[in-house]
Amino acid sequence: MNSVSSLGPLRPSPLVEQAAGHLRARITEGHWPVGTKLPGETTLARELGVGRSTVREAVRTLATLGLLRSRQGAGVFVIADHAAQEWPVRLRRAAVTDVYEVRMLVEVEAARLAARRRTDEDLTALSEALDARRAAGAGPDAGFVDADIALHRAVVAAAHNPVLTDLFGEFAPALRQALIDLVELLGLRRENPHHGEAGHRALVAAVVAGDAESAARAARTELEATLARLRAA
Known part of the structure; x- marks a missing residue:
């Protein structure tokens, strides 16, 4: 009996949360000031040790909190250093x-x-x-x-x-x-x-x-x- 298969696939959400937490910390600590363009997905994925899709979801999470904004053709930019109140x-x-x-x-x-x-x-x-x-x-x-x-x-x-x-x-x-x-x-x-x-x-x-x-x-x-x-x- 294959006990592993019965558990189902691992959920990626904890990784996304961790990646978002790391990115958020860099923003709030001033590593990336307001107006700064974030490094590309490939660079961030390599630095965080995760896949590009995880980085993408983490960026989306921080955009929802009002920290980041994606500009088509230009990249992702920091627009605030503290999240809007939930x-x-x-x-x-x-x-x-x-x-x-x-x-x-x-x-x-x-x-x-x-x-x-x-x-x-x-x-x-x-x-x-x-x-x-x-x-x-x-x-x-x-x-x-x-x-x-x-x-x-x-x-x-x-x-x-x-x-x-x-x-x-x-x-x-x-x-x-x-x-x-x-x-x-x-x-x-x-x-x-x-x-x-x-x-x-x-x-x-x-x-x-x-x-x-x-x-x-x-x-x-x-x-x-x-x-x-x-x-x-």
């Missing part, structure tokens, strides 16, 4: 209201798409998430907020757009504690432990009915109400 870092530093505005843009469109694309599995997930949100009304604020976010996550998932799903996954954690604080500060659940249930039921009903515009409108109405409270808090 998305999660930007979210952590942004004002909660700014992040929530982005959330609203994403979720309104996600609701519209969800109404058009939802599957039977999505409908089951939405129903269960709605029930879980109501059940969470009997518990603490943190659990209620988590159940609320889970329902919104189910709506976004029903849109079947991986970019929207990834965006939601990035900013939901950045908002969680702010939403918990908001619920506690304003006592939103004192009179009604299931705060916002009517709006969420309207959203799910529109998605189930396949009514894209009603779904988008329900999402916008519910999210705008929370954004207004965040601004006033």
Whole structure:
């Protein structure tokens, strides 16, 4: 039995990451100042002890971070010595209201798409998430907020757009504690432990009915109400 073949081919990504790390270090340490043209792929591959394709991918990675730019026919040039802030870092530093505005843009469109694309599995997930949100009304604020976010996550998932799903996954954690604080500060659940249930039921009903515009409108109405409270808090 050939035990090696069962492992499958080695993935090149660690090599790409290492090569990108070496190149990035040279840039940030000033070895290649801003405006400098990088040596050619063959030279870099020889210096790093990797293949030209690995160098190419490493350069692409650093271009994504805003450090390098390829100019057709001229080569690859250093355009910055420090990477642009990555998305999660930007979210952590942004004002909660700014992040929530982005959330609203994403979720309104996600609701519209969800109404058009939802599957039977999505409908089951939405129903269960709605029930879980109501059940969470009997518990603490943190659990209620988590159940609320889970329902919104189910709506976004029903849109079947991986970019929207990834965006939601990035900013939901950045908002969680702010939403918990908001619920506690304003006592939103004192009179009604299931705060916002009517709006969420309207959203799910529109998605189930396949009514894209009603779904988008329900999402916008519910999210705008929370954004207004965040601004006033």
